[in-house]
Amino acid sequence: MRQRQAHELIEALFRRVRQRFDLGMEEYLVALRTLEGGWGRGDEAELQEVLQLLWCKSDIDRAHLQTEWESVWDSIRNGRSQPAPALPVEEASPPPTDISSPPPPPSQTSQPDRPPQPDPTAAELAPYPLKAPPPDLPAPPDELTFLDSDYPITRRSMSYAWRYLRRDVPTGPATLLDVAATVDSAARQGFFLAPVYQRQRENQAQLLLLVDRNGSMMPFHHFTRDLVETARYESALNPERVHVFYFHNIPAASVYDNPYLTRPVPLRQILSRCDANTALLIVSDAGAARGYRERTRVRATVQVLQDIRHYTNALAWLNPMPSSRWSKTSAGILRHLVPMFPMTPEGLSEAIDTVRCQLGG
Numbered sequence: 105m106r107q108r109q110a111h112e113l114i115e116a117l118f119r120r121v122r123q124r125f126d127l128g129m130e131e132y133l134v135a136l137r138t139l140e141g142g143w144g145r146g147d148e149a150e151l152q153e154v155l156q157l158l159w160c161k162s163d164i165d166r167a168h169l170q171t172e173w174e175s176v177w178d179s180i181r182n183g184r185s186q187p188a189p190a191l192p193v194e195e196a197s198p199p200p201t202d203i204s205s206p207p208p209p210p211s212q213t214s215q216p217d218r219p220p221q222p223d224p225t226a227a228e229l230a231p232y233p234l235k236a237p238p239p240d241l242p243a244p245p246d247e248l249t250f251l252d253s254d255y256p257i258t259r260r261s262m263s264y265a266w267r268y269l270r271r272d273v274p275t276g277p278a279t280l281l282d283v284a285a286t287v288d289s290a291a292r293q294g295f296f297l298a299p300v301y302q303r304q305r306e307n308q309a310q311l312l313l314l315v316d317r318n319g320s321m322m323p324f325h326h327f328t329r330d331l332v333e334t335a336r337y338e339s340a341l342n343p344e345r346v347h348v349f350y351f352h353n354i355p356a357a358s359v360y361d362n363p364y365l366t367r368p369v370p371l372r373q374i375l376s377r378c379d380a381n382t383a384l385l386i387v388s389d390a391g392a393a394r395g396y397r398e399r400t401r402v403r404a405t406v407q408v409l410q411d412i413r414h415y416t417n418a419l420a421w422l423n424p425m426p427s428s429r430w431s432k433t434s435a436g437i438l439r440h441l442v443p444m445f446p447m448t449p450e451g452l453s454e455a456i457d458t459v460r461c462q463l464g465g
Contacts, residue, residue: 105145105146105147105148105151107139107145109180110139110144110145110151111136111139112180113148113151113176113177113180114132114135114136114139114151114155115132116176116179116180117155117169117172117173117176118131118132118135120172120176121159121168121169121172124165124168125159125160125161125165127159131158131159134158135154135155135158135159138154138158139151139154148177152169152170152173155169155173156169256327256424256426256446256447256448257327257447257448257449257452258449259330259333259334261449261452262330262331262334262335262338262452263334263338263339264449265449265452265453265456266334266335266338266339266340266341266456267339267340268453268456268457268460269309269311269339269340269341269383269456269459269460270307270309270340270460271307271308271309271381271460271463272305272306272307272308273305273306273307273308273381274302274303274304274305274306275303275304275305275306275308276303276304276306277303278301278302278303279301279303279304280301280302280303280304281299281300281301281302282299282300282301282302285300285302286299286300307340307341307342308345308381309340309341309345309381309383309460309463310341310345310346310347310378310379310381310382310383311335311341311345311346311347311382311383311384311385312347312348312349312374312378312382312383312384312385312416313331313332313335313346313347313348313349313384313385313387314349314350314351314355314359314384314385314386314387314388315328315331315332315348315349315350315351315363315387315388316350316351316352316353316386316387316388316389317350317351317352317363317365318352318365319352319353320389320391320393320394321388321389321393321424323393324389324424324447325363327424327447328387328424329363331387331422331447332348335348336348347374347377348361349361349369349374350362350363350365351365352365353388353401354401354404354405354408355371355386355405355408356371356404356408357370357371357372358370358371359371359374371408371411372411375411375412375414375415375416376415378415378416379416380416380463381463382415382416382418383416383418383419383420383459383460383462383463384412384416384418384419384420384459385419385420385421385422385455385459386419386420386421386422386442387421387422387424387447388421388422388423389423389424389425389435390405390421390423390430390433390434390435390438390444391433391434391435392423392425392429392430392433392434392435392436393424393425393429395429395432395433396433396434397432397433397434397436397437398434401434402434402437402438405434405438406438406441409441409442417462418459418460418462418463419442419443419459419462420442420443420444420445420455420456420458420459421438421439421442421443421444421445421455422444422445422446422447422451422452422455423435423444423445423446423447423451424446424447425446426446427446430444443455443458445458
């Protein structure tokens with residue numbers, strides 16, 4: 105297809121479908137620029153496909169464009185640049201059947217009953233509709249509008265940080281050969297008597313996760329789920345030593361053993377299983393997401409923290425909200441009562457270091 109034919113075809117087709125498809129000059133110029141860029145120059149089928157992609161919004165539009173395309177393309181191939189508009193043709197007056205009958209009065213034949221038709225050239229000369237440019241998007245108000253599915257922490261960062269939660273304790277019989285101790289013993293005694301064996305060391309750290317669900321924590325369900333899965337299956341911990349329970353706003357007298365909050369379990373029963381190797385992490389926004397400072401929530405949380413400290417001191421808090429949003433909320437008060445860290449790679453590492461030091465690991 106020649107360039108002139110393509111331009112002529114686009115213009116004629118645009119005139120026919122622009123009102124039905126609600127097209128403006130912008131769509132027409134885009135079609136021309138697309139053609140100049142090399143798209144649709146192969147043959148008429150390729151150009152038709154390009155125009156369907158640019159102008160059509162449904163299968164009905166594509167079918168209508170196909171119909172108009174065949175009519176316009178036939179006209180151009182036959183040498184007619186523009187299809188002639190269908191003008192009304194006046195029918196010739198029938199020959200008189202009776203010579204003696206008088207002719208009809210001129211007023212009945214010269215004044216038709218139909219209303220006057222608009223000039224077809226007026227629509228073609230009318231200005232094309234122009235679309236207003238899109239308004240400028242406002243600047244993001246804060247860091248929460250950052251559209252990144254991995255923000256604020258990635259699953260890879262979680263898996264890496266969990267590997268540092270360890271409490272290696274010698275277990276089982278002494279079956280591991282200690283080469284250094286054996287050499288040192290032989291050097292001190294002047295001769296070799298027997299090899300020195302050590303007991304195998306095993307990571308005895310136990311993790312208890314209390315995760316806030318629903319409400320303001322719903323946007324962070326993706327991260328809390330990854331946090332639980334990486335702790336169980338991508339860490340140095342034994343999956344049987346990772347226990348996860350859920351709550352809503354406050355880990356009150358009962359928590360739940362499923363994320364749907366349908367099976368309550370007494371919190372004291374869970375804490376009674378804690379020992380010196382148990383690290384406890386609370387994951388909650390503590391009212392920072394909505395900017396609330398609720399006295400009742402602070403009091404209830406303080407009571408829960410006191411109950412937890414009766415069983416373990418290896419306690420830290422992960423807050424998915426940035427630390428800049430904690431002030432003037434309940435989180436701003438609770439951060440002075442428990443080590444609280446943001447749910448970032450650095451925050452998770454610091455939380456694990458805190459509970460590991462309290463475990464003596």
